[in-house]
Amino acid sequence: MLSQRKYTFALIxxxxxxxxxxxxxxxxxxxxxxxxxxxxxxLGFEVDxxxxxxxxxxxxxxxxxxAIITGSGLAVSGLLxxxxxxxxxxxxxxxxxxxxxxxxxxxxxxxxxIFGASFAAILxxxxxxxxxxxxxxxxxxxxxxxxxxxxxxTMAILIxxxxxxxxxxxxxxxxxxFSPASQLQQYVFWSYxxxxxxxxxxxxxLGLFWIIGILISIGSIKNLNSLLLGEQYARSLGTNxxxxxxxxxxxxxxxxxxxTAFAGPIAFVGLAVPHLVRQVIPSAxxxxxxxxxxFGGAILMLIxxxxxxxxxxxxxxxxxxxxxxxxxxxxxWLLVRKRKFNF
Amino acid sequence: MSTESSNIVLxxxxxxxxxxxxxxTHIIVSGIDIEIKEGExxxxxxxxxxxxxxxxxxxxxxQQILRGKVFISESxxxxxxxxxxxxxxxxxxxxxxxxxxxxxxxxxxxxxxxYTNWIGRLNKKDLKKVMHAIRLxxxxxxxxxxxxxxxDGQFQKVLIARALxxxxxxxxxxxxxxxxxxxxxxxxLKLLQQLSRETNKAILFASHEIxxxxxLCDKLLILKDxxxxxxxxxxxxxxxxxxxxxxxxxxxxxxxxSSFKIK
Numbered sequence: 107m108l109s110q111r112k113y114t115f116a117l118i119x120x121x122x123x124x125x126x127x128x129x130x131x132x133x134x135x136x137x138x139x140x141x142x143x144x145x146x147x148x149l150g151f152e153v154d155x156x157x158x159x160x161x162x163x164x165x166x167x168x169x170x171x172x173a174i175i176t177g178s179g180l181a182v183s184g185l186l187x188x189x190x191x192x193x194x195x196x197x198x199x200x201x202x203x204x205x206x207x208x209x210x211x212x213x214x215x216x217x218x219x220i221f222g223a224s225f226a227a228i229l230x231x232x233x234x235x236x237x238x239x240x241x242x243x244x245x246x247x248x249x250x251x252x253x254x255x256x257x258x259x260t261m262a263i264l265i266x267x268x269x270x271x272x273x274x275x276x277x278x279x280x281x282x283x284f285s286p287a288s289q290l291q292q293y294v295f296w297s298y299x300x301x302x303x304x305x306x307x308x309x310x311x312l313g314l315f316w317i318i319g320i321l322i323s324i325g326s327i328k329n330l331n332s333l334l335l336g337e338q339y340a341r342s343l344g345t346n347x348x349x350x351x352x353x354x355x356x357x358x359x360x361x362x363x364x365x366t367a368f369a370g371p372i373a374f375v376g377l378a379v380p381h382l383v384r385q386v387i388p389s390a391x392x393x394x395x396x397x398x399x400x401f402g403g404a405i406l407m408l409i410x411x412x413x414x415x416x417x418x419x420x421x422x423x424x425x426x427x428x429x430x431x432x433x434x435x436x437x438x439w440l441l442v443r444k445r446k447f448n449f
Numbered sequence: 450m451s452t453e454s455s456n457i458v459l460x461x462x463x464x465x466x467x468x469x470x471x472x473x474t475h476i477i478v479s480g481i482d483i484e485i486k487e488g489e490x491x492x493x494x495x496x497x498x499x500x501x502x503x504x505x506x507x508x509x510x511x512q513q514i515l516r517g518k519v520f521i522s523e524s525x526x527x528x529x530x531x532x533x534x535x536x537x538x539x540x541x542x543x544x545x546x547x548x549x550x551x552x553x554x555x556x557x558x559x560x561x562x563x564y565t566n567w568i569g570r571l572n573k574k575d576l577k578k579v580m581h582a583i584r585l586x587x588x589x590x591x592x593x594x595x596x597x598x599x600x601d602g603q604f605q606k607v608l609i610a611r612a613l614x615x616x617x618x619x620x621x622x623x624x625x626x627x628x629x630x631x632x633x634x635x636x637x638l639k640l641l642q643q644l645s646r647e648t649n650k651a652i653l654f655a656s657h658e659i660x661x662x663x664x665l666c667d668k669l670l671i672l673k674d675x676x677x678x679x680x681x682x683x684x685x686x687x688x689x690x691x692x693x694x695x696x697x698x699x700x701x702x703x704x705x706x707s708s709f710k711i712k
Contacts, residue, residue, distance in 0.1 A: 339546075342538065344534070
């Protein structure tokens with residue numbers, strides 16, 4: 107809208123930063139590849155070493171794209187939830203999606219020991235994890251959507267989402283209590299999250315979900331702005347409250363659900379990025395916020411991934427620990443300086 | 450919106466308002482027959498719980514009609530959908546805004562939503578309407594401020610500008626003068642009177658400021674004992690409609706000065 111022009115410059119800078127951090131993300135790792143070679147490999151030109159081209163195209167590029175998809179997708183869902191629930195502490199997981207996914211995966215890992223070893227071999231393939239976490243998210247999602255159709259009050263949906271989260275978390279801990287250590291460890295590894303395990307096919311599938319989710323989010327921008335006035339004003343401006351709420355929940359579920367299925371439950375990005383962006387761009391207008399949050403989420407995730415790779419070393423840290431290590435101080439910092447809290 | 454033969458913006462026909470819970474209907478006021486024309490300023494008056502807000506919510510389509518009919522610019526309210534209604538009625542509510550991080554300009558511009566495209570882009574006509582609304586309520590000097598920086602009085606004017614920008618034939622305000630000092634109460638109501646004259650819009654508001662409303666409004670709607678009285682201030686005074694509005698042991702209506710006095 108009006109002040110949007112003021113922020114166009116900031117948006118361009120953010121976009122360039124995405125490309126820059128993307129290049130660095132691909133360049134840095136256990137083997138450091140010069141940025142110039144990364145650029146020429148991506149543009150299809152000759153590269154000094156053939157192994158570099160192989161590493162870039164088959165390992166680092168899909169990982170960078172996954173980082174961009176995960177970061178931006180989670181950040182946008184966080185923004186949608188914060189506006190929908192009028193709550194600065196809402197994130198993509200308030201709908202209970204990640205707990206649903208965790209339950210699905212926990213059932214696969216720890217339930218496998220109950221069903222026996224031969225069954226476990228089938229269950230523990232990679233796709234069964236994706237399917238299990240998708241089913242888990244879907245289950246919780248349907249419950250939340252059913253509730254959202256029945257309920258007039260949006261806040262009640264928030265509570266129901268949180269209830270589902272603690273319910274599934276409780277089931278997971280009961281399962282964990284009875285599981286052998288090896289299976290428990292596998293589950294814990296899944297919950298660390300991972301960006302690097304995706305093949306090109308999986309990246310494409312994840313990308314499709316991402317595109318649909320982002321398109322619905324962009325289509326909801328006008329209604330999100332009207333929600334800033336409250337539901338009664340929004341309705342008086344011609345917004346269909348229930349349909350709008352439904353679309354926002356669908357977009358969030360597609361984004362957060364598919365990302366959790368492929369990359370694990372990645373914390374804090376969804377909650378923290380919209381706040382970080384609001385500190386840089388003090389606007390409440392979603393025409394500006396949605397693209398800014400998409401770029402901001404991608405940048406944060408790419409940086410977290412660089413740190414997680416511990417460039418130059420053979421080791422890598424779990425991505426979920428890094429996002430939380432960065433995310434938690436941000437949230438604390440935000441609450442401490444609440445006097446200038448932009449929401 | 451109105452046709453040449455009539456300039457009636459809002460008309461109710463034997464309207465009953467209240468709540469419906471499962472099989473139980475709780476009627477708060479029944480038999481409301483009002484007719485508001487273009488350019489008229491009308492106040493809804495009654496003690497707390499008399500049904501003022503319920504009436505305004507019903508007229509703006511938020512709450513269900515229990516009995517009777519409401520016509521907005523001659524079309525039946527119960528058959529009008531939200532997007533059509535948004536071009537006929539704009540609201541100023543007591544509901545708190547979710548975000549006061551919007552600038553005044555952005556907030557007023559949100560009033561153009563019924564007319565803008567899928568992403569809410571403002572064209573030249575929209576911008577002109579927004580600037581016109583801002584000029585009408587005299588808030589040009591604060592148009593770039595954020596809403597959380599404003600005083601209650603300023604903010605009320607911004608909300609009124611937003612309703613004006615929505616460009617509807619009827620503006621409904623729910624207690625626009627609460628939280629304001631006496632000067633700003635008079636200022637806001639005087640502004641509403643001016644706006645109804647200048648823009649030819651019908652303005653309906655609920656208020657506890659009976660003394661001010663008596664001086665400024667073209668017509669009054671009194672809600673009392675589940676009944677509605679509608680008419681010009683003078684006619685209502687002459688028919689002694691105000692005499693028992695409040696319990697008489699404390700406050701009485703002084704006909705000579707057309708105002709309430711403490712005994």
